[in-house]
Amino acid sequence: MKIGIEPLTRDAFAPFGDVIETTGAENFLINNGSTIRYHDLANVQTDAEGRVLINIFRATPLEYPLDVQLVERHPKGSQAFVPLNDRPYLVLVAPKGETVRGGDLRAFMASGQQGVNYHAGTWHHPVLALHAVSDFLVIDRGGEGDNCDEFYFDDPYPILSL
Ligand SMILES: NC(=O)N[C@@H](O)C(=O)O
Numbered sequence: 001m002k003i004g005i006e007p008l009t010r011d012a013f014a015p016f017g018d019v020i021e022t023t024g025a026e027n028f029l030i031n032n033g034s035t036i037r038y039h040d041l042a043n044v045q046t047d048a049e050g051r052v053l054i055n056i057f058r059a060t061p062l063e064y065p066l067d068v069q070l071v072e073r074h075p076k077g078s079q080a081f082v083p084l085n086d087r088p089y090l091v092l093v094a095p096k097g098e099t100v101r102g103g104d105l106r107a108f109m110a111s112g113q114q115g116v117n118y119h120a121g122t123w124h125h126p127v128l129a130l131h132a133v134s135d136f137l138v139i140d141r142g143g144e145g146d147n148c149d150e151f152y153f154d155d156p157y158p159i160l161s162l
């Protein structure tokens with residue numbers, strides 16, 4: 001069984017987190033009218049013991065069709081990915097919960113102008129670059145304690161083809 005790949009929209013992604021893009025975003029002029037501020041695009045979450053990190057992930061594309069072996073979640077905070085090379089990439093998520101059913105997996109094609117912010121606890125596949133090594137600005141939670149739960153499927157599920 002293959003997952004269908006959906007276009008990434010705020011509404012479709014709402015159960016999993018935020019879409020970071022200018023389209024449809026609240027915005028207003030600042031800097032004496034020379035700059036548009038696209039305001040409050042994502043809910044950055046961290047626990048009291050953590051702090052917010054700004055990172056860059058340089059991701060190498062995996063082999064496709066992809067055997068989805070695992071998803072992971074970060075219970076202590078959100079994790080945002082913003083593409084820096086204007087290249088599309090894949091987002092693979094599943095609803096919060098203690099286990100993941102393969103049938104609950106959702107795949108989205110993100111454009112090079114769209115970032116995503118996984119809310120704390122959202123199951124997701126590690127970053128899925130396409131076509132070429134791609135850089136992502138990543139905003140997530142740093143600090144003490146384990147903040148990465150992994151869930152492995154009994155069988156690679158499902159084949160994700162492009
Ligand atoms: N492990 C790590 O920092 N990366 C993953 O969380 C990911 O979502 O790519």
Ligand code: NI
Pocket residue numbers: 072074079124126
């Ligand atoms: Ni992650």
